[in-house]
Structures are given as structure tokens and as C-alpha cells.
Amino acid sequence: MMTVGNRPSSELEDAILALAQRSADVDARVESAASAHFAGQPIAVLAVGGYGRRELFPYSDVDLLLLFANEKAPVENKERIGAFTQSLWDAGLRVSHSVRTPAECTEVHDGNSELNVSLLDQRFLTGDRVLYAALADRLPRFLRANRGDLVRNLGALTRARHQRYGDTIYHLEPNVKETPGGLRDYQLVRWLSQLREGGDSPQWMPQPLQEAFHFMARVRYFLHVHSSRDNNTLGFEHQDSLAEAAGVPDPAEWMREYYRHSRVIYRAALAALENSEAHSSSLFSQFRERRARLSNADFSVHRDRAYFRAPQRLDVEPELALSLAGFCATHGIRPSAEAAQRIASRLPQLREHFAEPQPLWPILHRILSQPHAVLALRVMHETGLLQAIFPELDPTECLVVRDFYHRYTVDEHSLVAMDAFLAAPDPYAGLRAEIADPSVILLALLFHDSGKASGKSHVEESERLAISAMTRIAMPAAARDTALFLIRRHLDLSSALQSRDLSDPATIREIAAAVQTVELLKALTLVTYADIAAVNPTAMTPWRAAQLWHLYMSNYNELTRELESDRIQSAEIAPERAAFLEGLPTRYLRTHSAAEIAGHMLLEKQARDCGIAVEIRRLESAWQLTFAATADRPGLFAAAAGTLSSFGMNILKAEAFSNRRGLILDMFTFADPHRTLDLNPTEVDRLRTLAARVITGKTDVRELLRNRPKPILPSRKARIPAQVSFDSTASATATLIEIVAEDRPGLLYDVASAMAAHQANIEVVLIDTEGHKAIDVFYVTKLSREKEADLKQAVEQALSPK
């Protein structure tokens, strides 16, 4: 049964008028009840909250404030108050009332800021006018005098509310009142303006903001009427009805309209809050102005916002928009509304410019490698720059894909996944630190669901879109292959968690075979973690995180066990190539391209002619030394490591292989911290010659290392204690030695020399550095227990500070 004031409006467009009409209807009902129960009493009845603003939605609470002269009066009038509220309840109104004195209304309530806020919308209804005048007289002065505290409390309430909804507007089933960008945020803009003006309501609001408010109010009105209760959740079935009512065939398209309006409100709310807080707190302003020193030739920083110094340059230099994103990524500063607007207004030109194939990867790689990379991507997404560079992402912008578990739109899910990747706690944080180039994972996450609008298998479509985008920006083949692998396989681990027996060795063997290398396993585990965590805030339960970690460990063990046990036997390939590959670990085949293998075969041929062949080549961000030797002898690996250290090079990664016909093939990836090789090309030849001499025993590496300066040790607190662990059970033919130690020049040489001195034959080695930490895993030919103990002691000695 529809009761007073809950009449549905015949047309949605009438919603705003209907709210005012309902408020007027309820006013009459309240005045009548007050005259029946409070006649002649010193009581004033005030409408507050939405009712005070004459925006009373059907089925919403009717918020009343009963004003009394002193604290005793409500006790004396207890029965009258009870009868008054009961009569309104009986009339079908959900009354929510509070009882206050003018003095209580003009106090800052830190624990009940809602009371102070509700008074901003107070409206006298009926009763004692003199009593109300006492409040009306004090209220503007109170608001002016306590503006700072009230703004602070309002800010805290707003931030807590935004946080409850994940600080995003892009919910699949948003709450039109409470979600960021909802009606509460619109009111926030009004309240902050009122606080600035001493209580007066703002006379003017920008047109897009007003339109957004009308849209949201109509939606809320619809929800209340059609749910016959105070329901503010815009569920899927309501989205269908509203889209139909608006004549939009696809509800997802209608939701895009919703997000556009919500975005206007959200931006206005954040801007209003920041401005008010800056005005109210000189300390906050000072802090923000400190960041002005980050200004450079292209951008100035004012009040913690970045501005274009010469905005007109954007017309002739579209890359400036990307530079701004890079500035945000480096300093964690958002662009000013003006700068964002400038980019948004140039989108057609930017789209046209970026549609041309061009080598954008180095710029994007720099942005994605900065500490605030996700903030920069969010800024690019909000301004439309991201879609201008990658129009492949257009179909998933604000896209609602209905799913019981997902909370966010597809584009927001990808951004949340990136945040989850960067914030993953231990043990995943440790894994992340071992990733050589996290920017590739971020790009994979950006595209992993990009095919979701296609309506067919989204993984294939995502990969297709990613190939198109990555080709256009000239992403290097290795990085592109990794990103595409992660996109193609992003569901594999989660689907194994759900439907495969993880204790079955066959399951693990199958997954490991598909993942191929430890490096890809780490990246895929992190992508899976991020993808699950971004489904909704509670999706990554400790239970699920432990399951995924178990799956990672099992696959890691499978892949590392295979390093020494699984050797390439034969292949249906050219006999020369088969002979070269025979006996190498299967990992070799997976981690090297056909071109690299051809290069190694050439090195082997040279080594057969002269005993040794050394190649040094430039990689994208490092160097690589590869040597092939036909005669194995103790200390070959150590000799090459020592040569690099003697040149001041920092070894990042090393691998040692041998094939069945006795070829030793070792590879060292190293950084050149002083750019010696870049600046002095002749030094490359000198290093190559020197390495060959050392490896063949013609030069003593110890002599070379004697002249190196001693490294500066990090502070005592930052030191990493050395750990050596031996595992003889991991493999039937090898002993696994894992070393975790403080990285320093010559470390690898010292350890490898200790092993060589104890006749330990290094079969496979994987070297990794993680900041100051070196993680080295050696597979040496199976040792007896006695030898193991001796070697452990020798390695520990090699690791002790020199």
C-alpha cells in the first residue's frame, strides 16, 4: 500500500519535482502532528538532512530535529514526543528524530560529525519561533568560527566512506548514494561551499555537476519506488529496467552514462575537499607547497598539482601529455584539473597522432618502471590519454560484465590488479623483487581482460588486441613475448587451483611444462595473485593465497629439479643442431631463441678450432658475456666471473651449461655501472681478449682482482647475513646449494673458486640479485656427506666479510 508522500512519479523526469512535492506533503503532515501534540510548548520542529533540503525520496527516513530550550525540557515532554512520533509512524512515515538544545547544536561533535553536517540543511517547520531564532542567530557564527574542525571531520567521514567502497566509482552494482561519485559526494560539494559561506546554500553549481545530480536523483527515485524501500543499490535488474526506460538497448551502454555522471561528481568532490582543507590548514598548505620545488622546464607544481608551463605546446608536441604522465609516475603528483582538461580537449588530435606506429615503448617502459606507475595509468585513463594510445582498450572502458563475484568494471579491475601486484604482501613481495622487469607484468595486466567486450573467448581476443598494440609501440620481442605469454596463460593457475589435484605429480608436471621457465612461473604467479585480488576486496583470502603459493612452490621445485635431471636426448632436427643440443638441460631450449642457439653453435665451432670462444653483446639494459670452451677444467666458471669483477662489472645473472660432447657453455648477464664499455668501445675487445686468456689459464685472475678497490659495505643494520643451504634430496644426481648473501663485487668468483678448489663440478647455476641481496643456486655433481661438510665450510668462509 502506498502511503503519504510515497507516490511514484509517472515520469522519471519528474523526479526532482516529485521530491519537492513529497517534502511539502510531509511538511503538512508534520505540522499537523506538531500542532496536535506540541501546541503552546517551547518546542521548535526542524527538518534536517535531505528532508531539510526538500529532497525527500520515497521511503527515505524523515529526519527531524526537536529543539528545546534546555536539557530538562525533553524529559518533561517525553510523552508528548512519543505521541508525536507515533502519529507520524502511523501515517507511514519513517521518522528519525533527535532532541537538542541550541547550545548542543552549536558545538563541534568529533564523535558525531553527522549532527553538525545535518544542521547545514536545517529548515524551520513549526513551533516556537523565538527558540529557533536563538539557533538561527548562533549557527552562522558557529560555522565560521569552527570551519577548520568541521571541514576536517567532514573530510575524515568522506575518506572513510570512499575507502569502504575501494576508492573507486567503477562498481558493477554501485550504491547511488554512498559509492564515490554518488549523491553523498554531490552533497559534500554543497556542504563545503556552505561552510565557506557561513551556512548559505550555494546559488550556482556548474552545469555538468547539476546534470549529474539530476541523473543520480532520478536513478535513486526509481530504485526507491521500484524496490518499495530505501534501496540505493543499482542492481543488474534495475540497470535493465532503467536502460529500457531510457530507450537504450544495451544496459552496459546505459551504465557508461551512469559512470560519466558519477565521474563528474567524484572529481568535483575531491577538488572541493582538497581546496577546503588547504584553506583550513596552513600546515597542510605548507606541506603541499614544499613539493613546488619539483617543478621543471615542462611542468610547474602548485598546491600538489602539476600544471603545463606552456599548455599550447601540447598542440604541436603530443608527447608532452606522456611526459606529464611520467612526471606523475615519478613524483606521485596528480595533474591539475586544468592540465587534465587540456589533455581531454585535445583527445581527437592525440588519438590521430598515436594511431601511427611509433616506438613509444621506451617512454611507456620508463613510466611503468616508476614508483607511482599505477597512479600515472589512472591519470591517463581518467583523461582518456590511455585509450588514445591504446584504442584497443575502448570496448572495455566502463564495461559492466555481469558476474556474481566481480565488483568492478573491466577497466577498473585491470587497474586494481596492478595495485594488487605492487602491494602483494610476503611471500609474493619477495617474488616481485626477483622480477627483472615489472613493467612487462603491468602491461600484461593492462591487457589481460581487454578482450572481454568481444563476447567470445576473452583470452584469445585479449591476446589479439595486445599484439596489435604492442606491435604499434615497437615493444622489443623478448618483452612482448613475455607479456603475451602472461595474457595467454593468465587463467591457467587459477583454473588449476579450482579444478586440479595439486598433490598429483602429473598435474604439476603438466603445468610446469606449459610455464616452461622459473622466470615465467614467477611472473605468472604474480599475475594470478593480482587478478584474483582485484575481483573484489575479499577475494584473495589467506586460504587462497596459501593455495596459490603451494602451487607456485610445487612448480618451482618441478622446474628446478628438471634443470639437472631432464636433458635433451635427441630431436627430430638437423643432425648438427641435434648433436649440439644433446645433453643440455631442457631449460636451455626454453630460454634461448633459435637465433641465440645458432650463435652458440657458431661459438662451439670457434671453440673447437681454438679451444675457447668468447662473445660479448649489448642487451637492452645490460651486457652479456658468453663463452664456449671445449676442455673443462676446475674453475672455468670462477675465472670468467672473476674477469668481469676485475673490470668493475656487476654480475646480474649467470648460467652454466654443458652438452654431451663436452662443450662448456657459460653465460653471464652483467651491468656496467660506470658505462665503461659504452663510452670506450675498445674496452669490449680488451675484455673479450682478457676473458679468453683467463679462461685458458694464461692470465691469473687473482692478480687482476688484487688491484680492485674494496667495496663499501652497507650500514650494519642493512646487512644481509649469509646463508648456505645444501639439499642432496632434491635430485638423484646432484646436490643443490643455495646461497643467499650480501651482494658485492667478486662474490660469485669467491664462491665458484671455493667450489673449484674442492673439486665440486658445477653442472648448472642460476644467479639472481635482488637489490643488495644475491641469491645463487648451484647444482653440483652429487657429493658425499664428508665432502658436503667440507664444501659448506669453504663456501661459508668465502662468503665471510673480507
Place this chain on the structure above:
Amino acid sequence: MKKIEAVIQPFKLDEVKEALKAIGIDGMTITEVRGHGRQKGHKEVYRGQEYNVDLLPKVKLELVVPDSRYEEVLRTLAFAARTGKIGDGKIFVYEVAEAVRIRNDDRGESAL
């Protein structure tokens, strides 16, 4: 009415749900749990370090069914959850005194 509580292997959940759905059982409560029976835990080695995994991840299903159907549900559930290996889980059955649908106060089997 009977309450059936089953602790099963997580990877069997989809199969069990499908099997129950096929015989018309849709409503159930699912919880992620850890525990062990005779399967006990085991040791994992990661990078040379040993880790004890003594509580294994499992999924707990709870459903209430009419007396007339519980044998069929029990059989279906056990069949779908079975791999034949240690660790397949357990099923417990309890008598239920009453069921109430909160929305409309339906009682007994009609509330299921």
C-alpha cells in the same frame, strides 16, 4: 530434515556442485577451511628450506535436505567427491530440528 556437512578436496568443488545441481539441489553454504585427518600434513622444500604443511586446504559444504532425499544426496556427493586417494574428505549427517525462511517465516521442509 538432515544437515549434510562435507569436507572435500577444493578441486572437487565444481564437480560436486554440478552433480548436486543435476539432481535438483542448488542451495548450499561453502567455506574455505584447513585441516587434516589421516592424511596428516607433509613437508615441502623450497629453495633448500623445509616447510611443514600440517593443515591442508579443504572446502566445507553444508546443506540441509528433506529426509526423503538425503540418501540420494549423500550418494551423489560422495561419488562426485571421490578420487580414491587419501585426503578425499569426510561427510557428516545431523538431524535438523527446524528450518525457517527469514523472508516470509516459512517453516520446515518448505523453507528449504
